[in-house]
Amino acid sequence: MANQDEIDDDSPYRVRSRREIISLLTSMMEKNQLLSLMIKGGSESVITSILEVDADEDAITLDAAPSAMLNESIVSSKQIDFEAIYNSIRITFAVEGARQIEYQGRPALQVDIPESLVRLQRREFFRIPTPIAKPLRCTFRITQSDGSFVTVVTMLNNISAGGVGITDEKKLLSTTPGVIYEDCQLELGDNTLVSVKLQVRDCKEFKMTNGKIVNRFGCQFIDIPRTVLAAIQRFITKLEREQNAKASGMM
Template sequence: MANNDEIKDDSPFRVHSRREIVSLLTSMMERNQLLSLLIKGGSESIITSILDIDDDDDSVVIDAAPSTMLNESILQSNRIGFEAVYNNIRITFNVDKAQKCLYQERPALKITIPTSLVRLQRREYFRIATPIAKPLRCTFRVTREDGSFTTIVTLLNNISAGGIGITDEKKLLDPTLGRIYEDCSLEMTDNTVVTVKLQIRDCKEVKLASGKTVNRFGCEFVDIPRAVLAAIQRFITKLEREQNAKASGMM
């Protein structure tokens, strides 16, 4: 769910070690790894690569964009995102600005070495659908204005280690993006229920074949304990194994 380095600073997937960051970027440079450079919230992107890393200068030199207009857009951006899939690991990081420079007498761009980056194994960001025959639920415990509590039951559509997709059939949840729900009970097929904190990242109204409209949400896990994350990863592995077995006719 988290996109382009939006995972929280205390996430187990975020790397803060400068030595590790420089080592990873150097390895990507040596293997000519391509990166997506994103600006304007990801609405514009180019493909680039790392040309040079100078730890003492705190800088990374990357290929410039193929057009002057794109380069100007990059130089004017106050936040630049990067994404790559390297050795089956998704790498994302952000920097604040880019500067013009020359590298081997060719136009290039210079950025600072990122202070952190996110490194996700495939299964950590892979989103898998949950069983339709036996629907699972995510129950939100919500505080009313008068201080009393109510529960809102939603259907679980899919899950990843970063968050979940749910359907609110009665359209009771507040769809405000960024809203955090502190006390949510998430069901898993092995009769395990875990408590998670969820942030609303996306909401779409969907019209079903019956003509009924529902709200579908994308929610991100917030401050998830490692033990809960491990349980979710085991659940994802189990779902994937079961779905692969069905597809091969073993179930």
């Protein structure tokens, strides 16, 4: 049996300790912490709370959605995502499927205790805007069905240790939440390039000052290596210093 206190090397924020996960979920339950329950890649969501954490049954019992139709959609979903801000920490996890049950005489939902969850300090997922005077790019190398490659160059709007905001002026990228791009090159200034894997979290149309309509994406880093994350954190620190210096009149 694997050591349950180990944290997966490919994500410094991913918790795999069953004891720690149960303790955290129980604490959230005791403090009536609200969670966002999301299905269909986040296109449908509901606010819920934890009613019971049963380690013996490997189950979490949750408040049901307010409508029967939404409960049916949740139960029929193959993946359910959860997100909460608890004690200034962002908690996210996913489970496969849910069951409708009755708990203390009222409708409820039940899911398995997740095998892992991600825990991010606010500092770690706060996004800082990138310089307008010296625009940076995020380049996507996309494999086509025939094996050929297409390169899509986007502008980097902001960055955090958790992901990036980008602008796709030519509207070439898929806007579907959950789509993963395996081969992306991220500019970090000073001729520094890092390779990252990005997942689309959301997309909104945006009208620029010249009247052009573009797509703006929020993307999350997936399976980011520690060395790349360290480079991104150094870059964020550098940006903060530069912006603080400008604000104080030192630059």
